[in-house]
Amino acid sequence: MLQIHGIDYVEFYVGNASQAAHFYRLAFGFTPVAAATLETGERERTSIALKQNDITLILTSALSPRSAVAEHVKLHGDSVKDIAFTVDDATKAFKEVVNRGARPVMEPTVYELNSGRIVKATVGACGDTVHSFIERHGVRTDIFPGCHPIQNGAQPSPMALTAIDHVAICVEPDTLKQWFDFYIDVFGFHHSHQEDIVTDNTAMNSGVVQNDTGSVKFPLMEPAANKCQSQIEEYLDFHHGPGAQHIALLSSNIEQTVRGLRNNGISFLDTPGNYYDALEARIGKIDDDLNTLRELNILVDRDRWGILKQVFTKPLHDRPTAFMEIIERNGARGFGGGNIKALFEAIEREQARRGNLQ
Numbered sequence: 001m002l003q004i005h006g007i008d009y010v011e012f013y014v015g016n017a018s019q020a021a022h023f024y025r026l027a028f029g030f031t032p033v034a035a036a037t038l039e040t041g042e043r044e045r046t047s048i049a050l051k052q053n054d055i056t057l058i059l060t061s062a063l064s065p066r067s068a069v070a071e072h073v074k075l076h077g078d079s080v081k082d083i084a085f086t087v088d089d090a091t092k093a094f095k096e097v098v099n100r101g102a103r104p105v106m107e108p109t110v111y112e113l114n115s116g117r118i119v120k121a122t123v124g125a126c127g128d129t130v131h132s133f134i135e136r137h138g139v140r141t142d143i144f145p146g147c148h149p150i151q152n153g154a155q156p157s158p159m160a161l162t163a164i165d166h167v168a169i170c171v172e173p174d175t176l177k178q179w180f181d182f183y184i185d186v187f188g189f190h191h192s193h194q195e196d197i198v199t200d201n202t203a204m205n206s207g208v209v210q211n212d213t214g215s216v217k218f219p220l221m222e223p224a225a226n227k228c229q230s231q232i233e234e235y236l237d238f239h240h241g242p243g244a245q246h247i248a249l250l251s252s253n254i255e256q257t258v259r260g261l262r263n264n265g266i267s268f269l270d271t272p273g274n275y276y277d278a279l280e281a282r283i284g285k286i287d288d289d290l291n292t293l294r295e296l297n298i299l300v301d302r303d304r305w306g307i308l309k310q311v312f313t314k315p316l317h318d319r320p321t322a323f324m325e326i327i328e329r330n331g332a333r334g335f336g337g338g339n340i341k342a343l344f345e346a347i348e349r350e351q352a353r354r355g356n357l358q
Helices: 017-028 068-076 090-099 176-186 231-239 254-263 273-277 279-283 290-296 337-354
Strands: 004-013 031-036 045-052 055-062 079-087 104-113 116-124 130-137 161-170 190-198 203-210 217-223 243-251 299-303 306-312 323-330
Touching: 004 068, 004 130, 004 161, 017 031, 017 045, 017 055, 055 068, 055 161, 068 079, 079 090, 079 243, 090 104, 090 116, 090 130, 104 130, 161 231, 161 323, 176 190, 176 203, 176 217, 217 231, 231 243, 243 254, 254 290, 254 306, 254 323, 273 279, 273 290, 279 290, 279 299, 299 337
Parallel strands: 004 055, 079 130, 161 217, 243 323
Antiparallel strands: 004 079, 031 045, 045 055, 104 116, 116 130, 161 243, 190 203, 203 217, 299 306, 306 323
16 A cells, blocks of 8 residues: 655745745745755755745746746746655655556655655656655655755744645646546545535536545646636636645644734735624534634634634735635534635635636
8 A cells, every 4th residue: 555644845846946935934934944056066956945843845946947947937837846745665656656557757766865865756647746755764854855954044933834734736627537536546545525616607626635644635626617717717727737726734823824924915815794794604603703703814614523714815926826725623624615615706806806707
């Protein structure tokens, strides 16, 4: 059985890694921990790794206009390239998924480091997205091949962000089942949730695949026919193909996180007031102050395991593609199914402002 312990890191290809790292440090509270630059001997790219508790982001930009990184950014804009998994045996994992039909991208490669070694192997997924398998021996999670530790990095303000809860992926029309089958047959995931949404204007089909422990969860979404272009179609148009639409960051205190992010200039989707007027009638009595939820645009849902609170940023880049979700789970295992229609309608209002709800 393929043993995937969790998400090791998410790597973005970006136009300027230094500026992107500055943004994620000041706005989201990430600490730069390692870098590969011209000064460290890297000639093809700049990579900066940032951490916050169990979340690791790597930001990579090109040093040559002819590089694969530059081509990716030219086509997709700043976007997720690699969702890497922590495994015990990268070579075994690579061989297993390739035998099951995955496209090989990088054969297992050993990186000898002062403190130990890392084995990395990579396979293709939807569009230009890839998955790497990362195997560590005596190496901390803030050490990466080719990167040198950043000493005494500037300390950001804490944001109570603890882990990556899930990564949501947009796929092209009529391909949802194909990608369900890919993650189930190739990676051994299972189909845990199904949610098809229809509003007055747009629609989508979606479901969730996850590994056995739930440490890796991928909501997959495809556009469905309706009278207007959905947020999924908008993403596919501006991203020029399928890919990771948003990363959900787990918070230990969503109110603190949202206030901190707002103070740092991050904008969130607005939620209509009548959502909160009807909230307790829909999900029952809750302990949270409704005025605070309303002020911060926090959505609330309940499943049979507990309460979930979530909020969504507006797109983080000029293209209306990638954004972040902030999520707090109090026992809940779902993905806010009761909130998805409200989310869609909020995004439709933003689409209309951009002239993309047609």
